[in-house]
Amino acid sequence: MYSSTTTGTSAPTRTALRPPTTVGGRAGQGPAPRSSDLRDPRALAVRPPLARPADQLAGRPGADRLLRARPVDTGVDRVDPATLQTPGVRAALANISRICPAFLPRQVLREGSRHILIAGTIGRAPVVAKCLAPQALRSDQHAQLVERFHHEVAVYRAFVRHRPPIRLPRLVAADHDRCVLVLERVPGRPASRERHPVNAPTPGEVRAVLGSIRTLNLWRPPTDVFGKPLDYQLEIARFHSVGQLTDRDAGDLRGLLHGLAHTPLQLCHGDALLGNMLLAPSGPVLVDWEEAGWYLPGYDLAVLWSVLSGDTAARRQISQLAQSGGTVARDAFLVNLVLVLMREIRLHDVPGAGEEQRIMIRRLYDDAALARRAVRAAVGTR
Numbered sequence: 001m002y003s004s005t006t007t008g009t010s011a012p013t014r015t016a017l018r019p020p021t022t023v024g025g026r027a028g029q030g031p032a033p034r035s036s037d038l039r040d041p042r043a044l045a046v047r048p049p050l051a052r053p054a055d056q057l058a059g060r061p062g063a064d065r066l067l068r069a070r071p072v073d074t075g076v077d078r079v080d081p082a083t084l085q086t087p088g089v090r091a092a093l094a095n096i097s098r099i100c101p102a103f104l105p106r107q108v109l110r111e112g113s114r115h116i117l118i119a120g121t122i123g124r125a126p127v128v129a130k131c132l133a134p135q136a137l138r139s140d141q142h143a144q145l146v147e148r149f150h151h152e153v154a155v156y157r158a159f160v161r162h163r164p165p166i167r168l169p170r171l172v173a174a175d176h177d178r179c180v181l182v183l184e185r186v187p188g189r190p191a192s193r194e195r196h197p198v199n200a201p202t203p204g205e206v207r208a209v210l211g212s213i214r215t216l217n218l219w220r221p222p223t224d225v226f227g228k229p230l231d232y233q234l235e236i237a238r239f240h241s242v243g244q245l246t247d248r249d250a251g252d253l254r255g256l257l258h259g260l261a262h263t264p265l266q267l268c269h270g271d272a273l274l275g276n277m278l279l280a281p282s283g284p285v286l287v288d289w290e291e292a293g294w295y296l297p298g299y300d301l302a303v304l305w306s307v308l309s310g311d312t313a314a315r316r317q318i319s320q321l322a323q324s325g326g327t328v329a330r331d332a333f334l335v336n337l338v339l340v341l342m343r344e345i346r347l348h349d350v351p352g353a354g355e356e357q358r359i360m361i362r363r364l365y366d367d368a369a370l371a372r373r374a375v376r377a378a379v380g381t382r
Helices: 063-069 087-099 142-161 203-218 230-243 245-258 297-306 312-322 328-346 355-379
Strands: 105-113 115-122 125-132 170-175 180-184 267-269 277-280 283-286 293-296
Touching: 087 105, 087 115, 087 125, 087 180, 115 267, 125 142, 142 170, 142 180, 180 245, 203 267, 203 277, 203 283, 203 297, 230 245, 230 328, 245 328, 245 355, 267 297, 293 312, 297 312, 297 328, 312 328, 328 355
Parallel strands: none
Antiparallel strands: 105 115, 115 125, 125 180, 170 180, 267 293, 277 283
16 A cells, blocks of 8 residues: 555566376476475465664764754655645545644655555654545546445454454544545555565565464454455356356366355455565554455465465465365365466556566466466366
């Protein structure tokens, strides 16, 4: 929520996911990965924000007295008047002031085609306001964007009543009708500023992120608080109708879904990209809850696996964690993974892609083929 997530590319490396049956080398694809992450369920398992230098007066007469008289504010950005004068930002500020008259804008974090993020303060408390951009209200996707924003507002209000066991921004104020959300501003940096990061997070950061995701997924709030954002049968039919899934692919996925009909759902973030995770001194903080709800087990892990193509070790850890619950958990993860990869391909495989994006698209197709084989093997073991 606090940073713009863009599409990145990764250097070609082998994936850590393999079908849950013994396979040999794959022609034309080099040596197989070292171990089968979908067969062995046994394995499982921040940089603080930079303070502004307070020694700029060092060496000057009376420096100690000046520093005592002028403490350095490390929690708020300087005001940038130019960025606050665009029509979209002015409209957003007018809506924010209706619910938070004391809001003082400090910096425009993002002014995109869908959302505007403005950092500021209310009294001494740093906050960030998220608003639906005016151009989004005039787009063809207006109804869908408004619905998703309303859902996020409802999720944050639900978290006030049922506090989750993970760190997330505290709700300050919300305007459902004008699509305004004011939240506590948490210090930290995004785990990545790219959707598909070139440089993967460190192993320690990956462990911390997976720990937070796992804690969220195991949390059991009242079932009537959150909805079911994803219709699995409808998603399979949609990708099948546009040719992304073959008849056999669709049949295999429906076969696994039939076996998962009575599987308890998991509460998932729904958009567990690294850009939606802040690495704070106290641990990962999850933001952007527009897609939160009940999914088949492993949906958040499938999202992370799909974007960490450059980190074989992280993918291996994710795969082992996803199937640590046994065959049912493995099958649910595979269904989620195929659908997530189909979505990523549809999102990025567009005309006019540059060379870096074409490399990423080829990797997505390779990952999708690998996931299909894993699904096929899983169907054969049922």
